[in-house]
Amino acid sequence: MKKEFKDSVSKAVHNATLTTALGKFSEAYKVNRAKAYEGIDFEALRQNIADRKAFAASHIDLLAASFKIKAEALGAKVFLADSPDKVKEYILKVARDNNVKSVVKSKSMASEEIHLNDFLIKNGMSVKETDLGEWIIQLAGQKPSHMVMPAIHMTKEEVAELFGKEVHERLTTDIPRLVEVARKELRSKFLEADMGITGGNLAVAETGSIVLVTNEGNARMVTTLPKIHIALVGIEKFVEKFEDIVPILTALPRSATAQLLTSYCSIITGPVENTDGSMKQLHIILMDNRRTEMSHDVKFKQAMQCIRCGSCLNVCPIFRLVGGHVFGSVYTGGIGTILTAWFEALQNSEDIQGLCIQCGNCKEVCPGKLDIPDMILEIRRRLVVDKGQSLTQKAIFSVVNNRKLFHSMLRAASITGKPFTSGGFIRHLPFFLSELTEGRSLPAIAAEPFRDRFKKIKQPKLKEKAAFYAGCLIDFAYPEMGESLIKILNKAGIEVIFPQDQTCCGAPARYNGAYEVAGNNAVDNITALLKEDVKYVVSACPTCTVALEHEFIATLESLGRTDWIPQAKKLAEKTVDFSTLVKKLVDEGRLSFRQGQKLGSFTYHDSCHLRRTLKVFEQPRELLQKAGYQLTEMFECDMCCGMGGSYSIKLPEISAPILQRKLANIKNTGASIVAMDCPGCVMQIGGGLHQDGAPIKVKHTLELLVDQVEGK
């Protein structure tokens, strides 16, 4: 990460105005969005949208041709532009041919993408943004920080000052008054403009229609008052049929601003009358700028399903801390990272892709069904393929690729016995090794790893067997968790085996784009875990579980190591997380709880991989309550704790405030225990509470259950 980038992160995090505004907004958004979607089957709706958009993305040429025929038959001019330069040339020619001096614009991200305003201004035209937020940032000489709310980073004081300069008047910070100033000031601009430029939320191939969705009414004026209307539309906005508008119009306002519908939605099909009764010149520019290439890319074609609602920003724990200006040059947040990599250059996303903590919140709410975290991982992978790993990372991963060396280094780390500081916890041990090289504080490494302790554990001989996949953290930092797990499974009549050849799950390598290393880890683990015939492969770390259940297959597929796929699938079928397995055993009557226990109150923290990838969240809550603990839910229980693997080391400025927020939410419940199913979260939250001094116990679910369950 470049120093300037780190500086901009730290500046943003310390900008109280920004983080407070975004924090408040994202809290309100969550509640309002849920309300807006009441009575709607979101999963069905987004599948519908994804299908229609995916169809459009794979038939762009056809749809563009049909659109052109339709719209031109009605009198519009349609221009297909493959590059930003061609768009600008075309607009300039239209402007020159018609002696255009003043331009009014309705919000258009496509025009931001190609820096159209600067170009037109350089060519002697006056250009006014008319969306209030866009006008504010135009006056401030800034760029939008959010796709839907471009000026969300500014205060009313700043706006009052900007407007005051524009109208040569001292203005108060009364927001309705400021809006009135904008109304008055921009009204004359609309009326005198020679040309109006809009974007387009949708382009309908079947009818040649452009759909514009706004709240302010400026798009209606921009398309009505000037005699020329240019609609600049990215070709990802295509849908095939007129009826395709319906699901998108249902989701877009709900996801964007939690509205059922925006104040105005216009469907424009061919030129209409001008105010003097003449016909309007309607130019529709269909901009490619690498979108076709993106639609042919196996991994990224799904990005064409984006409807630009910005909900990925609204739910992102990182975005709400740093805002849009840190995140990218035009498009921000998760989707912005992807679009920057494509519309600008892969290298331009190098820093911002690192902001993604892979919590998966965005994936859960995306109405276009985009897997944004996965695409960001793919950017990482391609960056590594392009540039290679840094020397430090190379060194680390070469160690991780050699299990014996890796494990002996971990043992060595415990022997050096350096004191650990609670702020210096590290989840995924390869980064603990990087810590070694940087001479920073070490995490608590157990004196005796689980793999050694296991040999001394006496288990009854039982017919049913499960292989325990410990993961580095339980193996080397929390071996007692592994011991508890064995006790519980033994009670249910399951004997636990521990294949000694298991190694790192490959998540750290994968999340850093080092897929070769992750692939080798996958093969080593598949071999080790399938050596003996077991009924289950159980893990008590959700990140590892996700690796075993999903990522081994994906990694091996992307590496073309298809000969390993059947084995990887076999392993995936056997893999189960701790809480799901125990819940199943309880349901089967193989485990029961001691009756009448009153064990006090707890709150539950949902770990990202468990909740959102594995969709497990009821099981641990139910088990703990059956055991006799009382649940008090915390606010934002499923928000990331800020650990994110090596994230907490790479971007401590961001990780720390996310953790602080989590700790405050935990404390606000008044519960004396906070339970979770991930040893990484235990480390992060445990470290935070340790430093904080709050008398709250941080426990893995299995630690809370071990003494409460009984066998048949």
Place this chain on the structure above:
Amino acid sequence: MYELFKTKAEAVGAEVHRFKTKADALDFIVSFLKDEGVSDAPKGYALWAEGPFLDGVDRTSLQAKAPGLKFQVTRELAADSLVGISEAGYALTDTGSLVTDQTAIVQRLVSTLPVIHVAIIGTDRILDGKPAVFAKINPSNSRYIAFITGPSRTADIERVLTIGVHGPKRLVIVFVDDLEGAN
């Protein structure tokens, strides 16, 4: 259906009224214009865009009752008008929206530029949602279809919802049960 629409439309700041007959609706509009201080003064007048509702209406006597009411809509007049009156095609209960064909320029002028927009619609024109209305509207003969949901709004300054940034500050919807073939 009407009550459902009213609830949804009011939730987004529209004002909704219902009358049995066209005559009642006309009386309401006249008194509304008076209450809002519509007059012949600059920036004080009202514009009424042509539409089926006006068929058979004695415009001269209407203008006598409501001074400042004009039936000729131009860009210049619309830019400075206080009230714009037009007719809408459909009303949707799921979002409280009006849906209307605004291909004719007068339709856009009176619903875009005035401070207050009054929309007249038959009560039988209420539909339950987008699928129903999309089955009825056709872009090949309606070049400018407008969905209007409440007054113009913005939340661009500190996320504070503020009404009337560029479009009308008020949307007044007048339902008429017996529209005698209008719309």
